[in-house]
Amino acid sequence: MSAKELQINLEFSAGAELLFGNIKRRKLSLDGTVKWTVASLLKWMHANILTERPELFLQGDTVRPGILVLINDTDWELLGELEYELQPNDNVLFISTLHGG
Amino acid sequence: MDNLSLQKQDIEELRSEIAKLRAALYTKEQQLQDLEQLHAQQSGNDPDSAVVQQEHEEKAEVHTHLTNDDIARFSRQLILPGFGVQGQLKLKNSAVLIVGMGGLGCPAAQYLAAAGCGRLGLVDYDIVERNNFHRQTLHSEKKEGMSKVDSARIALLELNSSCQIKCHTRLLNSLNAFSVLRAYDVILDCSDNVPTRYLLNDACVMLGKPLVSGSALKMDGQLTVYNYGADGPCYRCIYPVPPPPEAVTNCGDGGVLGAITGTIGALQALEAIKVIVGLGEVLAGRLLIYDGFSNLFRNIKIRSKRPNCHICSAEPLIRDLIDYELFCGMHATDKDNPLQLLEPEQRLNVFEYQELQSAPHLLLDVRQPAEFEICQLPSAVNMPLAEILDDSYVKRFSSQLESKEFPIVVLCRRGNDSQIAVQHMRNRYPDHSIRDVIGGLHAWSNKVDNGFPIY
Numbered sequence: 001m002s003a004k005e006l007q008i009n010l011e012f013s014a015g016a017e018l019l020f021g022n023i024k025r026r027k028l029s030l031d032g033t034v035k036w037t038v039a040s041l042l043k044w045m046h047a048n049i050l051t052e053r054p055e056l057f058l059q060g061d062t063v064r065p066g067i068l069v070l071i072n073d074t075d076w077e078l079l080g081e082l083e084y085e086l087q088p089n090d091n092v093l094f095i096s097t098l099h100g101g
Numbered sequence: 102m103d104n105l106s107l108q109k110q111d112i113e114e115l116r117s118e119i120a121k122l123r124a125a126l127y128t129k130e131q132q133l134q135d136l137e138q139l140h141a142q143q144s145g146n147d148p149d150s151a152v153v154q155q156e157h158e159e160k161a162e163v164h165t166h167l168t169n170d171d172i173a174r175f176s177r178q179l180i181l182p183g184f185g186v187q188g189q190l191k192l193k194n195s196a197v198l199i200v201g202m203g204g205l206g207c208p209a210a211q212y213l214a215a216a217g218c219g220r221l222g223l224v225d226y227d228i229v230e231r232n233n234f235h236r237q238t239l240h241s242e243k244k245e246g247m248s249k250v251d252s253a254r255i256a257l258l259e260l261n262s263s264c265q266i267k268c269h270t271r272l273l274n275s276l277n278a279f280s281v282l283r284a285y286d287v288i289l290d291c292s293d294n295v296p297t298r299y300l301l302n303d304a305c306v307m308l309g310k311p312l313v314s315g316s317a318l319k320m321d322g323q324l325t326v327y328n329y330g331a332d333g334p335c336y337r338c339i340y341p342v343p344p345p346p347e348a349v350t351n352c353g354d355g356g357v358l359g360a361i362t363g364t365i366g367a368l369q370a371l372e373a374i375k376v377i378v379g380l381g382e383v384l385a386g387r388l389l390i391y392d393g394f395s396n397l398f399r400n401i402k403i404r405s406k407r408p409n410c411h412i413c414s415a416e417p418l419i420r421d422l423i424d425y426e427l428f429c430g431m432h433a434t435d436k437d438n439p440l441q442l443l444e445p446e447q448r449l450n451v452f453e454y455q456e457l458q459s460a461p462h463l464l465l466d467v468r469q470p471a472e473f474e475i476c477q478l479p480s481a482v483n484m485p486l487a488e489i490l491d492d493s494y495v496k497r498f499s500s501q502l503e504s505k506e507f508p509i510v511v512l513c514r515r516g517n518d519s520q521i522a523v524q525h526m527r528n529r530y531p532d533h534s535i536r537d538v539i540g541g542l543h544a545w546s547n548k549v550d551n552g553f554p555i556y
Binding site for chain 2: 051052056074
């Protein structure tokens with residue numbers, strides 16, 4: 001692993017993967033020379049891997065209502081949401097909320 | 102058309118008209134009932150509520166010992182450390198309300214009745230249909246057309262005749278929710294739509310009742326307990342804003358396996374039992390996510406109470422139940438909500454398409470391949486909506502798109518996705534003859550070809 005890469009894991013659950021080429025788990029190597037927050041990660045995802053209608057994932061600068069974001073299995077609201085600074089080997093999980101029964 | 106098929110068509114039309122009138126009448130009767138009850142409550146003259154109260158008190162006779170039959174019947178759970186006689190008595194004295202007698206509600210009710218829950222309330226407005234059987238396992242073939250709560254009640258009483266079961270055959274709304282929920286200790290959200298989830302949450306917060314919330318779709322399930330314990334969040338703490346309607350998929354559109362709803366429903370029964378008995382660690386402040394595809398269970402920590410939550414904080418902004426369909430911009434059922442995206446001249450009815458069938462045209466069926474495999478019209482080409490929206494169709498059908506006059510017809514299951522597809526295609530080809538079929542394959546089956554399968 002290059003010292004200039006920030007490696008993180010992305011995961012999608014309960015249908016959120018359908019917006020990202022139906023891939024549930026990805027390893028990302030981001031440019032490690034700059035600071036990465038969840039906000040900049042969302043922009044990167046939009047530009048690089050979001051394949052379906054963006055409005056089903058994003059609303060303004062943040063995720064749309066009904067998608068939970070977990071960082072290392074903890075609700076991102078407990079960690080500063082968009083401002084959270086990504087650390088090496090962080091696991092970022094996006095979950096669509098289900099309503100069916 | 103000959104005389105016989107004209108008659109047949111008349112019969113079908115009358116049947117469908119009568120069904121619609123019955124449904125409208127039923128809705129009005131429910132509205133009247135709810136309004137009368139509200140009026141009586143507010144004018145301080147509430148015979149109905151007094152009866153309910155009395156009934157509840159009668160039923161709420163407190164059991165202080167187990168019968169020999171109880172002991173024999175529940176022996177395998179009585180010997181469980183932490184459950185025991187006291188746990189069984191608590192269950193026997195408990196009342197649980199299950200909202201939605203579908204894929205989640207059936208197994209949840211089944212395990213609660215079997216475990217010896219004393220009183221169960223069942224809420225559902227709907228009737229049993231054939232497409233329910235694969236997952237709604239209390240409803241059996243002979244009960245097609247019966248109300249779901251009556252059907253479930255029969256099956257549950259066969260399982261445990263001493264369980265008291267109250268049927269609430271109605272759509273829950275802000276007028277009737279309190280009077281239905283009040284008599285129960287724990288509420289199970291086994292519903293299938295967003296407005297009902299907010300309604301149940303708000304009513305449970307106001308009445309101080311724990312809400313065991315399950316949901317399932319395709320191969321995934323989710324489960325948590327809201328409004329439980331000092332720090333336990335409510336649904337609004339986690340989801341202060343409802344999702345956009347276009348982001349919500351129901352089981353009728355997305356599909357679901359019965360073993361998935363069965364798994365989550367059984368776990369809802371387990372959480373209800375734990376809440377009642379005071380056993381184990383209740384799943385509050387945590388969300389269980391179940392991925393049936395890989396058979397992975399995962400527990401994630403969700404936030405605790407939101408200090409400025411509109412409903413469960415110390416200073417709530419919402420002090421009474423609201424109009425949840427308006428709040429969510431969605432209906433409180435998972436029934437068809439027809440879209441209206443296109444102008445009338447951009448659409449064909451099924452008879453117009455029938456006439457066009459013999460002429461040269463391109464028929465694009467925009468359903469998923471798995472749905473296309475179930476049934477399709479002759480000459481239809483499968484082009485899933487996603488491939489329309491990412492413009493893959495432009496290259497594939499370049500020859501058909503050369504002429505503006507060449508008719509292109511877009512078809513789907515019910516005439517919603519086909520409108521999205523036509524709208525997208527018309528943005529690029531505004532003057533082409535691109536139209537969709539109103540009502541899709543369902544309308545085709547209902548009006549043109551009764552032999553065409555419906556799913």
